[in-house]
Amino acid sequence: MQPRAHVTLEDVAKAADVSLATASRALNGMRVTPQLRDRVLAAAEKLAYTPNAHARALAGASHRTVGVICHDVTDPYFAAIAGGVMRVAGANDLLVMLASTFRDPEREIAYVSMLRAERAPAILLIGSGFEDARWERALEAELKPYLDGGGRVAVVSRHRSLKVDSVLPENRAGAAAMARALLDLGHRRFAVLSGPPALTTVADRLGGFREELAKAGVALAPADIVEAPFTRDGGYGAMTELLTRGSTATCVFALTDVMAIGACAALRDQGLSVPNDISVAGFDDIPIVRDLTPPLTTVALPLQTLGEKAMELALTENNGRRRRLLRMGGEVVLRGSTAKVGS
Amino acid sequence: MQPRAHVTLEDVAKAADVSLATASRALNGMRVTPQLRDRVLAAAEKLAYTPNAHARALAGASHRTVGVICHDVTDPYFAAIAGGVMRVAGANDLLVMLASTFRDPEREIAYVSMLRAERAPAILLIGSGFEDARWERALEAELKPYLDGGGRVAVVSRHRSLKVDSVLPENRAGAAAMARALLDLGHRRFAVLSGPPALTTVADRLGGFREELAKAGVALAPADIVEAPFTRDGGYGAMTELLTRGSTATCVFALTDVMAIGACAALRDQGLSVPNDISVAGFDDIPIVRDLTPPLTTVALPLQTLGEKAMELALTENNGRRRRLLRMGGEVVLRGSTAKVGS
DNA sequence: ACCGGCCCTGAATGCGCTTTCAGTAAGCGC
DNA sequence: GCGCTTACTGAAAGCGCATTCAGGGCCGGT
Numbered sequence: 001m002q003p004r005a006h007v008t009l010e011d012v013a014k015a016a017d018v019s020l021a022t023a024s025r026a027l028n029g030m031r032v033t034p035q036l037r038d039r040v041l042a043a044a045e046k047l048a049y050t051p052n053a054h055a056r057a058l059a060g061a062s063h064r065t066v067g068v069i070c071h072d073v074t075d076p077y078f079a080a081i082a083g084g085v086m087r088v089a090g091a092n093d094l095l096v097m098l099a100s101t102f103r104d105p106e107r108e109i110a111y112v113s114m115l116r117a118e119r120a121p122a123i124l125l126i127g128s129g130f131e132d133a134r135w136e137r138a139l140e141a142e143l144k145p146y147l148d149g150g151g152r153v154a155v156v157s158r159h160r161s162l163k164v165d166s167v168l169p170e171n172r173a174g175a176a177a178m179a180r181a182l183l184d185l186g187h188r189r190f191a192v193l194s195g196p197p198a199l200t201t202v203a204d205r206l207g208g209f210r211e212e213l214a215k216a217g218v219a220l221a222p223a224d225i226v227e228a229p230f231t232r233d234g235g236y237g238a239m240t241e242l243l244t245r246g247s248t249a250t251c252v253f254a255l256t257d258v259m260a261i262g263a264c265a266a267l268r269d270q271g272l273s274v275p276n277d278i279s280v281a282g283f284d285d286i287p288i289v290r291d292l293t294p295p296l297t298t299v300a301l302p303l304q305t306l307g308e309k310a311m312e313l314a315l316t317e318n319n320g321r322r323r324r325l326l327r328m329g330g331e332v333v334l335r336g337s338t339a340k341v342g343s
Numbered sequence: 344m345q346p347r348a349h350v351t352l353e354d355v356a357k358a359a360d361v362s363l364a365t366a367s368r369a370l371n372g373m374r375v376t377p378q379l380r381d382r383v384l385a386a387a388e389k390l391a392y393t394p395n396a397h398a399r400a401l402a403g404a405s406h407r408t409v410g411v412i413c414h415d416v417t418d419p420y421f422a423a424i425a426g427g428v429m430r431v432a433g434a435n436d437l438l439v440m441l442a443s444t445f446r447d448p449e450r451e452i453a454y455v456s457m458l459r460a461e462r463a464p465a466i467l468l469i470g471s472g473f474e475d476a477r478w479e480r481a482l483e484a485e486l487k488p489y490l491d492g493g494g495r496v497a498v499v500s501r502h503r504s505l506k507v508d509s510v511l512p513e514n515r516a517g518a519a520a521m522a523r524a525l526l527d528l529g530h531r532r533f534a535v536l537s538g539p540p541a542l543t544t545v546a547d548r549l550g551g552f553r554e555e556l557a558k559a560g561v562a563l564a565p566a567d568i569v570e571a572p573f574t575r576d577g578g579y580g581a582m583t584e585l586l587t588r589g590s591t592a593t594c595v596f597a598l599t600d601v602m603a604i605g606a607c608a609a610l611r612d613q614g615l616s617v618p619n620d621i622s623v624a625g626f627d628d629i630p631i632v633r634d635l636t637p638p639l640t641t642v643a644l645p646l647q648t649l650g651e652k653a654m655e656l657a658l659t660e661n662n663g664r665r666r667r668l669l670r671m672g673g674e675v676v677l678r679g680s681t682a683k684v685g686s
Numbered sequence: 687a688c689c690g691g692c693c694c695t696g697a698a699t700g701c702g703c704t705t706t707c708a709g710t711a712a713g714c715g716c
Numbered sequence: 717g718c719g720c721t722t723a724c725t726g727a728a729a730g731c732g733c734a735t736t737c738a739g740g741g742c743c744g745g746t
Contacts, residue, residue: 025735055397055732060700065461073429095442291575291607292635352703362726365725368725375725395702
């Protein structure tokens with residue numbers, strides 16, 4: 001005969017010969033005569049009882065599964081941030097529901113909706129928002145009732161339009177700093193490996209870079225900018241494209257390290273040397289880049305910390321009702337993938 | 344005045360002036376007069392109604408959040424597998440709860456217990472099991488009632504002791520194949536960068552490698568094996584240790600690519616060249632290794648597919664009650680990090 | 687020995703939803 | 717036009733648990 005699908009609290013209570021209420025109290029550590037408590041615990045153990053989290057949540061006990069939505073766990077950038085989130089979550093005895101949207105705004109909204117249905121105590125949005133105001137509004141509409149219902153929301157690296165606690169990488173300032181650093185190395189002809197223009201991160205990084213160059217009187221022609229997905233293959237393709245266009249750039253700035261890795265691969269496959277033939281710089285400082293040959297010059301972001309802070313923001317009550325905003329990172333780290341011009 | 348904490352189905356029903364049951368049916372796409380359905384949908388929309396997933400689950404509707412437990416999402420190996428899992432999950436309109444154990448068996452069991460409480464329809468265990476039979480038994484005890492209750496379990500890369508659907512990398516055969524490949528290159532003095540002996544994967548890979556060497560009359564002395572965590576820094580430290588010991592190995596086999604990356608970094612920092620001074624080989628074929636300089640020789644595993652297959656196994660009914668077992672990967676991929684001896 | 691008060695236990699209620707079950711209105715054939 | 721089937725709607729039960737509300741045993745005070 002099949003064992004019962006699920007052992008319920010009632011079964012335990014019956015086995016221990018106490019009332020359902022007493023069993024509940026014993027299991028939850030409320031004051032109960034030690035003898036009874038032992039009986040209940042023993043019965044629960046014997047029956048392999050596991051409380052039904054849904055029933056528990058329904059009955060009022062807050063449940064402990066927070067939602068995290070990112071673009072793509074496979075990307076080391078998001079993996080590192082998610083790692084930080086999970087570290088803090090784990091320390092607080094929380095489960096994490098992780099979802100990947102693959103940069104599809106529709107999926108993102110669908111996930112928020114599911115998380116809302118789960119009555120997750122907190123939702124974290126990791127990664128760039130979308131330039132299209134339509135999506136941001138739809139997202140906001142989804143988030144609003146959640147927040148009204150007491151839900152907590154924090155975002156990482158997301159455009160300011162959402163009025164929630166935020167952890168923001170210094171995208172614009174970091175890119176500007178990188179521009180200065182590259183100018184200091186003597187570069188004057190640049191190319192940029194850009195990402196999907198729909199992402200706000202792209203606008204910020206590209207804008208910061210371009211403006212800083214402009215201050216030095218260096219222009220960035222449309223032909224010097226190639227758009228591609230924020231992936232290794234995107235970077236590879238963009239770099240290849242640049243090469244076939246006959247670009248004369250002495251330095252390539254990839255908007256993410258992952259793209260920079262692809263770019264370096266393309267250069268290698270074309271028999272070009274980094275940084276002797278061309279300098280390459282990235283953004284993010286994902287862990288792997290310091291172990292590349294040559295190690296990658298990049299704009300450093302404390303990725304794990306980004307995630308940790310976001311989780312902390314979501315977990316701590318924000319009494320002053322103003323949203324909190326943390327800005328982090330943005331320092332240029334010069335490594336071997338960039339060199340002085342003509343050296 | 345505060346908006347109500349949560350809009351319930353009853354609110355929607357009242358607003359649409361229909362009964363609760365009708366509202367439920369309208370929302371769930373059951374046959375209802377179009378006119379009524381529209382009224383209900385409009386009311387739901389206006390009130391920003393989101394069904395309570397807990398209530399829904401409790402009332403019998405199966406819910407759609409599967410649990411995935413891995414050692415560490417930050418590790419590209421697990422990230423890639425998790426990516427595959429999420430791809431299939433997403434295609435089936437499932438949410439994924441991802442948890443990282445950081446290789447702590449106690450946490451692993453705790454997570455299984457939480458997932459069981461959540462009544463997740465499926466649990467996936469990603470990553471090596473533990474040699475200590477005590478933990479495996481405890482895990483089994485936790486899993487047993489879950490399976491009896493109709494839960495589905497699949498594991499990736501986990502020792503056979505668990506009687507559940509499995510996707511197994513060819514750890515032993517792959518390591519043996521690597522041994523042969525390295526022998527063919529003329530190597531006779533080897534060192535191994537090993538992992539925590541508590542992990543079954545370590546025993547399999549190390550065993551396969553050692554046995555194949557033995558067949559060729561090449562012994563692996565204890566001094567040639569260094570144990571370290573399965574991390575980049577672990578590999579770095581182990582390689583450094585090996586160097587300070589004055590190892591005479593011409594070839595280093597790291598049990599994972601991540602360790603191999605650390606090893607290469609250590610060699611570089613010591614001014615040694617790969618593969619001229621020493622050959623390095625890894626295991627897993629995580630995506631990044633083909634972009635290293637030199638690209639890493641390794642045992643290939645179709646990581647994303649591993650995750651996809653596991654999810655598929657968990658999703659498909661297993662009518663024949665025998666557990667299904669998929670073995671995958673194990674082919675040696677020779678790249679630039681290994682060279683013929685003396686060349 | 688008696689009563690007030692305290693602490694522990696058990697019965698009962700409700701969380702929000704799905705799902706029978708029964709009831710009612712509409713539709714059909716004769 | 718009557719009886720019957722068909723189709724939809726509404727009332728109500730119950731999923732498993734936390735929790736409130738009474739009731740009952742026990743203690744100390746007098």
